[in-house]
Amino acid sequence: MSASRTARERVRAELIREITEIARRHLTVDGAAGLSLRAVAREMGMVSSAIYRYFPSRDDLLTTLIVDGYNALGEAVEKADAACARDDYMGRWLAVCHVVRGWALAHPHEYALLYGSPVPGYRAPEDTIAPATRGVAVYGRILADAIAAERLAPPAILPEPPATITPDADTVRTLIPGASDDVITRAVTAWTGLFGMVSFEVFGQFTNTINHRAEFFEHTMTCLARLLGLPS
Amino acid sequence: MSASRTARERVRAELIREITEIARRHLTVDGAAGLSLRAVAREMGMVSSAIYRYFPSRDDLLTTLIVDGYNALGEAVEKADAACARDDYMGRWLAVCHVVRGWALAHPHEYALLYGSPVPGYRAPEDTIAPATRGVAVYGRILADAIAAERLAPPAILPEPPATITPDADTVRTLIPGASDDVITRAVTAWTGLFGMVSFEVFGQFTNTINHRAEFFEHTMTCLARLLGLPS
DNA sequence: TGTACATCAGTGAACGCGCGTTCACTGATGTAC
DNA sequence: TGTACATCAGTGAACGCGCGTTCACTGATGTAC
Numbered sequence A, B: 001m002s003a004s005r006t007a008r009e010r011v012r013a014e015l016i017r018e019i020t021e022i023a024r025r026h027l028t029v030d031g032a033a034g035l036s037l038r039a040v041a042r043e044m045g046m047v048s049s050a051i052y053r054y055f056p057s058r059d060d061l062l063t064t065l066i067v068d069g070y071n072a073l074g075e076a077v078e079k080a081d082a083a084c085a086r087d088d089y090m091g092r093w094l095a096v097c098h099v100v101r102g103w104a105l106a107h108p109h110e111y112a113l114l115y116g117s118p119v120p121g122y123r124a125p126e127d128t129i130a131p132a133t134r135g136v137a138v139y140g141r142i143l144a145d146a147i148a149a150e151r152l153a154p155p156a157i158l159p160e161p162p163a164t165i166t167p168d169a170d171t172v173r174t175l176i177p178g179a180s181d182d183v184i185t186r187a188v189t190a191w192t193g194l195f196g197m198v199s200f201e202v203f204g205q206f207t208n209t210i211n212h213r214a215e216f217f218e219h220t221m222t223c224l225a226r227l228l229g230l231p232s
Numbered sequence C, D: 001t002g003t004a005c006a007t008c009a010g011t012g013a014a015c016g017c018g019c020g021t022t023c024a025c026t027g028a029t030g031t032a033c
Helices: A002-030 A037-044 A046-055 A058-082 A089-106 A109-115 A126-132 A134-148 A163-173 A182-200 A213-228 B002-030 B037-044 B048-053 B058-082 B090-108 B108-115 B126-132 B135-147 B165-172 B180-203 B213-228
Strands: none
Touching: A002 A037, A002 A058, A002 A109, A037 A046, A058 A089, A058 A109, A058 A126, A058 A134, A089 A134, A089 A182, A089 A213, A109 A182, A109 B037, A109 B180, A126 A134, A134 A182, A163 A182, A163 B213, A182 A213, A182 B180, A182 B213, A213 B048, A213 B165, A213 B180, A213 B213, B002 B037, B002 B058, B002 B108, B002 B165, B037 B058, B037 B180, B058 B090, B058 B108, B058 B126, B058 B135, B090 B108, B090 B135, B090 B180, B090 B213, B126 B135, B135 B180, B180 B213
């Protein structure tokens, strides 16, 4: 009966969900290198070999965590953007910044998994690429919208980028249609600036130095937006 | 005899050097989490317990590697800066950027140890703080020199930072005497921008996107310098 | 509706591995008289 | 200069632990006639 097959499959899906949930929690305690199938199985009340009914290997579990992480962050970014007025480009950018920072602080080890040092011995499969671009796609749309509305006015304080980088700019341009090479490089600068700031905070580089981190972050993100030429 | 004590001590110092060298090489293969005293001992041709004559624990070895890493990078930064004309502030900044990037690409795992995700279960002792500031101290001196020579002219495209961050700015100001809160926040933005860019490249975020990385880096670092107001 | 068969989940033991750290010990190297 | 003693380096065995993965197996759950 297809109804009962579904029943079995639903239990199966639920268990997969439970395993990843536990694994994710273990991640936040021991980091990626310390993620252990046996420990997860123990917490599931299963014998360690039973996990292999659900994940063919430890690396597969890790891949699932990475994909889930990108999707969780990507979805949060999409929602934050969607909650803003379409023509409030600065507001949309800041909303994205805040949600990235908030998510990273709430899930530091997951953030480290996505944007920190690569896990030794782990090679990310193709499946991780698409979810990884969800967040940056939103960013591209904000800029593209601003360009289309002729509201992007980058201050003329910078030299033109060298023509060498045009092929790379073309790649990025698929995310920000209509952007000049100059805007593209500014956009990459701002985006890496966002993650540089978040990484410094999450990885502890601001300890004993910057303490009013929310305000600092807000202001520096505004700086980057101005470099980009976002209005207001 | 004090000469022979020195002989013994020199052998000892040499062995410590050799151990850290091997450990550093293992780091570049397996990452920090995979650094193993036993593996190092094996390569030294020693029995594993012999290592304990030189390092009281694995964490101590790790601390040594971190301190050495900060010192190596710090020294490289100092030298790169020293090789520039004192009043070529832009040149000095770019020299620092290039040496950070070059060192990170040459020693990705060491870079990850210093600026990547923290090693799970490892807590950095006080000894790592001083060497950690060597690089940023150079950066501060460049800006302070430019300010003193009245050559720092940040473009007036940014709002003033909120007064809340003044206490933090004061802390940073010990590194950049004479800087206003506005300059301080720009300086932090540029510095995190540098490390954001280097981390993205070293940790693989530019794969399949940015390929002319040296040119891209050079240009974005120039952008950040202009935001800072460095001349020429 | 009832029965024979196939699928699947989970068990338990095992393989082979590596790890950090401790401890009693053997020799060799240095020191003090 | 020679000898008794102290210091130190390195050994080898052991403790107790955890890991990923395989494999033959037992039951339970579903499927087809």
